[in-house]
Amino acid sequence: MFKHWTLFMFGVFGAASARAETPRDPDLAKYVARAVSHNRELGARSAELDAKTEAIVEARAGYLPNITLDARYTKQWGALDLGELINPAYATLNQVIGEQRFPTDLSLMLPLAIDAKVRVAQPLYVPALGPANRLAKLAAEAERTKTQIAQREIVAAVSQTYYAYARAAHIAELLRQTRPLLEENLAVSTALVGASKATEDVVLRARAELAAHDQRLRVVEQGQRAAARALAVLVALPVDSALPAPRSLEVPEVPAAAAPLIARARRARGEVALLEVAARATTEQRALARSAYLPTVSVALDLGFQRPSLGFDTDDGYAALSVVGSWNVYAGGRNRSRMRQREHELRANQLRQDELGAQLAAEVTSAWDAATVARAAVTAADERVASTEAAHAILSRRYAANDVPQLEVLVAQNALIAARTDRIIAVTDLYARLVELDRVVASDALTPEVSP
Numbered sequence: 001m002f003k004h005w006t007l008f009m010f011g012v013f014g015a016a017s018a019r020a021e022t023p024r025d026p027d028l029a030k031y032v033a034r035a036v037s038h039n040r041e042l043g044a045r046s047a048e049l050d051a052k053t054e055a056i057v058e059a060r061a062g063y064l065p066n067i068t069l070d071a072r073y074t075k076q077w078g079a080l081d082l083g084e085l086i087n088p089a090y091a092t093l094n095q096v097i098g099e100q101r102f103p104t105d106l107s108l109m110l111p112l113a114i115d116a117k118v119r120v121a122q123p124l125y126v127p128a129l130g131p132a133n134r135l136a137k138l139a140a141e142a143e144r145t146k147t148q149i150a151q152r153e154i155v156a157a158v159s160q161t162y163y164a165y166a167r168a169a170h171i172a173e174l175l176r177q178t179r180p181l182l183e184e185n186l187a188v189s190t191a192l193v194g195a196s197k198a199t200e201d202v203v204l205r206a207r208a209e210l211a212a213h214d215q216r217l218r219v220v221e222q223g224q225r226a227a228a229r230a231l232a233v234l235v236a237l238p239v240d241s242a243l244p245a246p247r248s249l250e251v252p253e254v255p256a257a258a259a260p261l262i263a264r265a266r267r268a269r270g271e272v273a274l275l276e277v278a279a280r281a282t283t284e285q286r287a288l289a290r291s292a293y294l295p296t297v298s299v300a301l302d303l304g305f306q307r308p309s310l311g312f313d314t315d316d317g318y319a320a321l322s323v324v325g326s327w328n329v330y331a332g333g334r335n336r337s338r339m340r341q342r343e344h345e346l347r348a349n350q351l352r353q354d355e356l357g358a359q360l361a362a363e364v365t366s367a368w369d370a371a372t373v374a375r376a377a378v379t380a381a382d383e384r385v386a387s388t389e390a391a392h393a394i395l396s397r398r399y400a401a402n403d404v405p406q407l408e409v410l411v412a413q414n415a416l417i418a419a420r421t422d423r424i425i426a427v428t429d430l431y432a433r434l435v436e437l438d439r440v441v442a443s444d445a446l447t448p449e450v451s452p
Helices: 026-038 040-063 083-097 129-194 201-234 259-268 270-291 334-400 406-441
Strands: 066-073 114-125 296-307 317-326
Touching: 026 129, 026 201, 040 129, 129 201, 129 270, 129 406, 201 406, 259 270, 259 334, 259 406, 270 334, 334 406
Parallel strands: none
Antiparallel strands: 066 114, 114 296, 296 317
């Protein structure tokens, strides 16, 4: 169903030409594929697209012959019988010639009792058929574009939720990994008190820090479960599904400039395509209104039989070939008004296209700027982590030697945990910013191809 899943295997982070290759994440690719294939709104849009496709077949049928079968039987009472006028004349003629040559019992009531025929009608020149056929195709194209926009939004929502889940999962893992530091601090504090090198308050403070750490872990784990449930809903899985924790996230790069991204957005965004389709549809509607000024011509072949009474006789059959023309010479100005309406709509559409171009430039620039700042935040977080790790290592050795108070070590531990937490937040925020950038740019990774 989709063409660009290779790009998903490298993460949903934008066009390959504009960004360095991002880390592989097969879990996210699976989630995206499942979300797109199981989304009910996309299913409804697919059904609407099928309906629009059938409308194209209906429009094309206007070029084909139309075959109809008509049959009528009429029983009349008290109607005028032309035979009553002809029979006396025939009787007089028979008397003059002395022979019964002419019938005197004719019954000629109109319409005749039996009238059945098959008509084959073929349009020869119908100006409205061309615009109508193209309008049906444009309607299907518009529906296909709307489906692509909806898919892009769904993929972006799944990706954003996935990275929220990744953030909570990585922070929870960090807190679990750093708990031994607090346990070691408690053990060292207990040993110092036992050696009469510190007072009891250092043990109490170490226990308080460990309890606070465990509570932070419980809160983060609760957020992780909530994010997992939200992700499960988006990908149509049971809310209690055990979703694998996201893998380690490498730091992706940001495009060097916004100008190429703006150009791509103006070229690839579905909203732009919708306005272009609307302009073409308005042009075809104007052509449809103009076609009302032209005549229509068709040919019809009738094969049938007529009888004044029930029964069948080959002598009652007939064939007729007709050429039918129709020309609405004056419609009270309606057609001219319709053409002017379409011209006004074309001007309005052009203004909307200009406004959309400026809006897309602002959206892409803002998203690119946010991603650039997020990338700088990761660099700053790396420097902070390196500094706090070095400071914590120095203070831990000095505390073990009873050279610094416990409070300084606890502050260094909290600073280290905070620095590592901030780095996880910075990296996942960068991924989220890149997903938003891909959304506004209409990256291939966020715009899977729609099957017709």
